[in-house]
Amino acid sequence: MQIISFFFERHLDKTVLAVAVILSIFLLTRPDDSTVAAGRVISSYLFYPVERVKRYVGSLDELREENRRLRRLVASLNHEKEMLLQYREERNRLRELLGFRRDGFWEFLPCEVIARSASSYHNSITLDRGGDDGVRAGMPVVGYRGLVGRVTQVFPSSARAILLNNTSVQVSCLDKRSRVVGVLGWERGNLFRLDYVGREEDIQPGDTLVTSGLGRVFPKGFPVGTVFQVTADKTELSRRVGVVSMTDLNRLEEVFIITGSREWESGEVWRELQELQQGGGPADEGRKGNGE
Amino acid sequence: MKYLLRVVLAALVVLVLQMTLAHRLAVTGAMPDLFLVLLAALVIDRKPVVGIVAGFLLGFLQDLGNAELLGMNALAKSVVGYGIARFGGDYLPDNPLFRGLLVFAAALANDIIVLNIGRSFDPVVVIKTFLRSSLLSGIYTAVLAVVVIQVVRILPGRVVRPGGRQ
DSSP states (O other): OHHHHIIIIISHHHHHHHHHHHHHHHHHHSOOOHHHHHHHHHHHHHTHHHHHHHHHHSOHHHHHHHHHHHHHHHHHHHHHHHHHHHHHHHHHHHHHHHTOOOOOEEEEEEEEEEEEOSOSSEEEEEESOOGGGTOOTTOEEEOSSSEEEEEEEEOSSOEEEEEEEETTOEEEEEETTTOOEEEEEEEETTEEEEESOBTTOOOOTTOEEEEOOGGGSSOTTOEEEEEEEEEEOTTSSBEEEEEEESSOTTSOOEEEEEEEEEOOOTTHHHHHHHHHHHTTOGGGGGGTTTTO | OHHHHHHHHHHHHHHHHHHHTGGGGOBTTBOOOHHHHHHHHHHTTSOHHHHHHHHHHHHHHHHHTSSSOTTHHHHHHHHHHHHHHHHHHHTSOSSHHHHHHHHHHHHHHHHHHHHHHHTTTOHHHHHHHIIIIIHHHHHHHHHHHHHHHHHHHHSTTOOOOTTSOO
16 A cells, blocks of 8 residues: 555655656567557558548649649650660660579559658658558669669558658668769658768769669669769778759658559550540640641 | 647647658758757656657657667657756746756757667767767757747746756
């Protein structure tokens, strides 16, 4: 009785604090079981309506203009893609001659961001696609301009992905121009640093960094950021390389999950282009058939 | 009961705001911790026990919205909730400057705990990240908290007992 009185009457606040700390440590050391996952699923559904309403509030004129611009962009990109496909075919034929594996094409699953993490240092996003759509943990997530993160948790109709601006994420990158390899780590905002770059390595401001594909965590060749600063380290053994990310990671709205790779069918680009033009209304009628 | 409902509603609103709006409010990469703002507004005039419980529940809710480490924010917010309630009512004068300083200190303490757990107690990374982000975020959070506490205090229906504690 005296012990109870000591803890719960004389030192109630300290006892409750100790209980809270012990409970938190218990949660931290507990494996991510189904009960916890269920709680997270419920919380991920909370923001869905909010995000939907926010999108509808956006100006319709703005959306129409954006749609027009995007259609133009897609059409021009499709032309460019067709040209690149021909180069790729040629490259694949040469690779086969040398005994290398053929390159595939990535399969992109478009997703909308329905929520963001509530933490400043462990940034993540919740996406509106999940296990029912074929999403699995570990799949890379890219934006329009390059890599943004990786799927870590999958629920039936949503998934959570950690972003590059997360203190626990490090990405092996290489300089597109000089092929220098380093490890990218987050500093703050959209700023990163490239570690393990030797003093003699050729790296300059303005260089583009792409994923190296080492470790097979992220696929090779996706743009990650641009070098904006290169200075000598205090130790004089390595260089401090400042990098700004390609994508504004704080303003992601649509992203793509890379669900796998596939072979490209001949003429697929033109079919896609025609479908786009057919859906484009009377103004686009005159351009139909250009690709035939 | 009415108060509890209001608190739950406020917590849910803050969770949604933190996950949808906080990133847009970022200034040079520093984001306000809206959970800490809410926690400060809720417990600054209350008993430490209320601070701990509210901190734990808000932190747990924040953890549910994160991809990793369930319990990390629950731990940090429990300690910080205790600190705000303990020092807010007993030791510091009741004016906006001291309230701001208290929330700033709470934000720094919160970040020290979160960073240490998140980065497995790696002192170099923790200190670097702390100096780069936490100070600015702390100021941002403190300023926001002072405004919110001031607004909450002038809301009708809020009763403050003569001793300060509710």
